Amino acid sequence: MLDTLARPQTELEDQSFIDGVITEFGSKPGGLLSILERIQERNRHKYLSPEVLKFVSSRTGVPLSRVYSVATFYSFFNLEPQGKHTVCICRGTACHARGSRDLLNNAKLMLGLHNQEDGGADKLSLTTPDKEFTVRTVACFGQCALAPVVEVDRKIYGRVNEREMRKVIDRVDSRGKVP
Amino acid sequence: MKIRDLEALGEVRRQGLAKYKPARPRIAVGLGTCGIGLGAEEVYQTFVSAVEALGADVQIVRTGCFGFCAEEPLVNIAIPGKPLVIFSQVKPEEAEHILTDALAGTVDQARALCKIQSWDHLTGVVNFGEGFPGIPEWDEIDFYKGQKKIVLRNFGLIDPEDIEEYIAVGGYEALLKTLRNAEPERIVEELKKARLRGRGGAGFLVATKWESMRNAPGDRKYVICNADEGDPGAYMNRNQIESDPHSLIEGMVIGAYTMGASEGIVYVRAEYPLAVLRLKNAVAQAEAYGLLGEDILGSGFSFHLSLVEGAGAFVCGEETAMIASLEGRAGRPRTRPPYPSEKGLWGHPTSINNVETWYNVPVIVSKGGRWFAETGTERSPGTKVFSLVGKIKNTGLVEVPLGTPLRTFVYDIGGGTGDEKAVKALQTGGPSGGCVPEEMFDTPVDYEALAQLGSIMGSGGMVVMDEDNCMVDVARYFVEFTHSESCGKCVACRVGLDHCLRILNKISEGQGTEADRDALEHLGPMIRDTSLCGLGQSAPNPVLTTLRYFRHEFDEHIEKKRCSAFVCPELVCYYIDAERCKGCMACAKVCPSKAISGSRREVHNIDQERCSRCGSCCSVCSPAIAAVYRESGGITRRIEPRKKAKRAGHREKTP
Numbered sequence: 001m002l003d004t005l006a007r008p009q010t011e012l013e014d015q016s017f018i019d020g021v022i023t024e025f026g027s028k029p030g031g032l033l034s035i036l037e038r039i040q041e042r043n044r045h046k047y048l049s050p051e052v053l054k055f056v057s058s059r060t061g062v063p064l065s066r067v068y069s070v071a072t073f074y075s076f077f078n079l080e081p082q083g084k085h086t087v088c089i090c091r092g093t094a095c096h097a098r099g100s101r102d103l104l105n106n107a108k109l110m111l112g113l114h115n116q117e118d119g120g121a122d123k124l125s126l127t128t129p130d131k132e133f134t135v136r137t138v139a140c141f142g143q144c145a146l147a148p149v150v151e152v153d154r155k156i157y158g159r160v161n162e163r164e165m166r167k168v169i170d171r172v173d174s175r176g177k178v179p
Numbered sequence: 180m181k182i183r184d185l186e187a188l189g190e191v192r193r194q195g196l197a198k199y200k201p202a203r204p205r206i207a208v209g210l211g212t213c214g215i216g217l218g219a220e221e222v223y224q225t226f227v228s229a230v231e232a233l234g235a236d237v238q239i240v241r242t243g244c245f246g247f248c249a250e251e252p253l254v255n256i257a258i259p260g261k262p263l264v265i266f267s268q269v270k271p272e273e274a275e276h277i278l279t280d281a282l283a284g285t286v287d288q289a290r291a292l293c294k295i296q297s298w299d300h301l302t303g304v305v306n307f308g309e310g311f312p313g314i315p316e317w318d319e320i321d322f323y324k325g326q327k328k329i330v331l332r333n334f335g336l337i338d339p340e341d342i343e344e345y346i347a348v349g350g351y352e353a354l355l356k357t358l359r360n361a362e363p364e365r366i367v368e369e370l371k372k373a374r375l376r377g378r379g380g381a382g383f384l385v386a387t388k389w390e391s392m393r394n395a396p397g398d399r400k401y402v403i404c405n406a407d408e409g410d411p412g413a414y415m416n417r418n419q420i421e422s423d424p425h426s427l428i429e430g431m432v433i434g435a436y437t438m439g440a441s442e443g444i445v446y447v448r449a450e451y452p453l454a455v456l457r458l459k460n461a462v463a464q465a466e467a468y469g470l471l472g473e474d475i476l477g478s479g480f481s482f483h484l485s486l487v488e489g490a491g492a493f494v495c496g497e498e499t500a501m502i503a504s505l506e507g508r509a510g511r512p513r514t515r516p517p518y519p520s521e522k523g524l525w526g527h528p529t530s531i532n533n534v535e536t537w538y539n540v541p542v543i544v545s546k547g548g549r550w551f552a553e554t555g556t557e558r559s560p561g562t563k564v565f566s567l568v569g570k571i572k573n574t575g576l577v578e579v580p581l582g583t584p585l586r587t588f589v590y591d592i593g594g595g596t597g598d599e600k601a602v603k604a605l606q607t608g609g610p611s612g613g614c615v616p617e618e619m620f621d622t623p624v625d626y627e628a629l630a631q632l633g634s635i636m637g638s639g640g641m642v643v644m645d646e647d648n649c650m651v652d653v654a655r656y657f658v659e660f661t662h663s664e665s666c667g668k669c670v671a672c673r674v675g676l677d678h679c680l681r682i683l684n685k686i687s688e689g690q691g692t693e694a695d696r697d698a699l700e701h702l703g704p705m706i707r708d709t710s711l712c713g714l715g716q717s718a719p720n721p722v723l724t725t726l727r728y729f730r731h732e733f734d735e736h737i738e739k740k741r742c743s744a745f746v747c748p749e750l751v752c753y754y755i756d757a758e759r760c761k762g763c764m765a766c767a768k769v770c771p772s773k774a775i776s777g778s779r780r781e782v783h784n785i786d787q788e789r790c791s792r793c794g795s796c797c798s799v800c801s802p803a804i805a806a807v808y809r810e811s812g813g814i815t816r817r818i819e820p821r822k823k824a825k826r827a828g829h830r831e832k833t834p
Contacts, residue, residue, distance in 0.1 A: 142448075
């Protein structure tokens with residue numbers, strides 16, 4: 001039943017990719033994690049849609065409840081489409097001691113995300129309504145010697161202050177720029 | 180080429196040595212994640228192009244990290260017959276100069292950080308040469324003085340992507356010896372003599388753990404390397420894998436042989452892409468040389484190693500949670516017994532050890548347990564790697580014998596805060612540890628001594644806090660972390676930490692009462708005593724230690740509504756001194772809430788209603804003007820603009 005429901009929703013090309021990773025990792029230790037990691041990595045918006053979760057469940061035989069449980073338990077998985085650009089702020093201890101909470105608040109204010117509901121938690125992922133930017137946190141990049149650390153579009157910037165972070169975000173922000 | 184005997188290994192060793200200690204100059208650029216973050220990749224590329232442009236006969240290689248992260252990019256230069264010379268903070272524009280010097284058989288002695296005349300890799304000694312009297316030996320400079328590199332024996336010297344260089348310094352000989360002797364019980368004996376304790380934090384005796392796994396019935400057993408380094412503030416495991424992946428593999432194969440396991444897994448954080456890449460490469464090389472996979476070294480013993488990337492859940496560092504994660508479920512711990520050594524992954528006996536534990540194994544096999552136990556203390560032998568970070572001048576990875584006092588880390592190796600600020604506390608053990616106040620820095624670092632203070636050694640994170648850090652905020656920070664990482668299984672941890680967080684929020688907002696403070700002291704032991712796994716059992720430590728040693732800060736927040744570190748946003752207001760403000764617009768431009776009014780050359784003013792208290796204005800106001808000031812509970816402080824972390828200066832030039 002799930003199988004027939006899932007089919008029309010998941011594009012054929014994706015289906016064969018998913019089948020491929022299931023064949024490769026399905027029976028290995030940590031298989032489900034590896035499968036979901038690879039599917040998310042390949043997705044244009046870096047997320048796992050409900051259709052994909054259903055499809056993975058139908059093909060692996062793992063109950064959907066468990067696939068969903070795994071996808072929601074680990075902070076690496078996104079269940080919502082992510083922004084074109086990602087600003088990831090490290091909230092490790094060394095970064096915190098060197099002022100990363102101010103950086104986080106600043107990034108949220110800069111991108112108009114300060115009013116979005118984040119549950120008051122420090123661990124968050126917020127995306128602008130136009131899907132241009134996602135601001136998220138990571139527990140620790142392990143780059144503590146360069147604290148505070150911010151990652152913008154997968155490039156790490158160490159020893160940053162508000163001004164430098166602003167410069168980097170402005171540089172990648174293509175909105176409202178006259179071509 | 181598959182290696183099958185000592186002779187073949189010796190042949191590869193000779194080939195490797197020709198690369199590691201070539202007959203031509205060799206320039207190695209430290210390309211760990213820290214180095215790359217500070218521009219080492221550009222430095223490397225510049226060296227490559229310079230060598231091409233000059234057509235020079237020089238070997239350029241990538242190496243790992245020599246530990247001194249604050250001084251990255253580190254570059255080491257080996258000229259045949261001369262000591263290996265390490266340069267720090269190398270910029271791309273210096274590459275040509277360094278290269279031409281090397282071709283002329285010399286180095287700029289005043290520019291160099293330190294030198295190495297001879298290096299004991301513990302599995303083999305390499306003599307580089309003598310000379311360059313103007314450069315101090317590596318262990319003569321402050322950062323390395325007192326360090327002893329057992330785990331970090333190959334770091335920043337060999338090429339981590341070339342198995343032959345690992346073999347060149349005696350790598351895989353311990354494995355060959357182990358398989359030749361075919362006496363796995365002797366490995367356990369050596370571990371017993373070494374009294375090696377697990378380096379992940381709990382400090383369980385490795386020999387006991389391995390022996391019980393060895394004796395567990397079953398023909399299918401697993402060994403797992405716990406590289407899910409989730410402690411914020413700790414990154415030694417990342418660096419270990421990036422800089423010397425083969426030591427891990429060798430340790431694991433020896434362990435698997437000893438315990439009778441045929442399958443191994445390295446569970447590594449997905450946030451460490453370079454470590455994953457280098458380890459995958461190392462596994463492929465080890466397989467190609469017959470050191471991993473089927474019929475290892477022709478002994479008939481087979482062992483397969485695979486990698487699993489974790490997906491960002493701190494609790495998966497707990498062994499039963501990690502097993503659940505590997506079985507494809509949410510990482511929630513379960514009760515023990517049965518211990519994983521009896522019933523682990525899919526019900527089979529499983530032994531999980533921390534990355535650093537595995538790194539000690541080849542050395543113990545090679546040099547013997549007695550030799551290992553000579554270092555460190557009676558109950559905590561050996562060394563431990565710590566990541567020294569936070570408000571400290573010399574950040575980096577520090578490996579010292581256990582029993583070294585905290586003071587040595589902060590002042591001798593770390594060089595203090597690097598500015599006029601005083602050190603307030605040292606946080607050890609991450610979210611499971613505690614904050615040790617400055618007065619107690621004479622405490623030796625070992626498992627028991629730190630536990631007595633209410634902290635733990637943990638995996639080895641050490642974060643230095645100075646007077647600009649608020650201890651209420653630190654406690655709140657850690658509870659925020661453990662609260663969001665709690666898997667939710669135990670009520671005490673799930674609800675208790677939530678309650679702690681609410682109270683700490685109240686206190687940091689100036690709404691707390693004495694009853695709130697007392698409630699924290701009541702909740703802490705309750706959460707500790709009634710949680711199932713290490714996360715909940717240790718989560719109250721940061722709160723309890725700050726309450727114990729920094730009670731006055733809590734009281735100040737409660738009674739005076741004052742945060743004397745000017746950290747807690749709700750208790751701090753920002754103002755502009757009209758007499759000092761020159762109207763330069765710097766603060767107005769950077770203010771994300773647009774709370775600062777006043778145009779150019781006009782005195783600025785902060786609208787307290789709109790101000791989000793982010794402190795951006797403080798960080799941009801010129802120190803010469805210092806117009807922005809802060810107020811909290813009746814005390815004020817003029818801004819000290821947040822400087823970029825000052826990098827450790829070059830050593831004083833010797834006349």
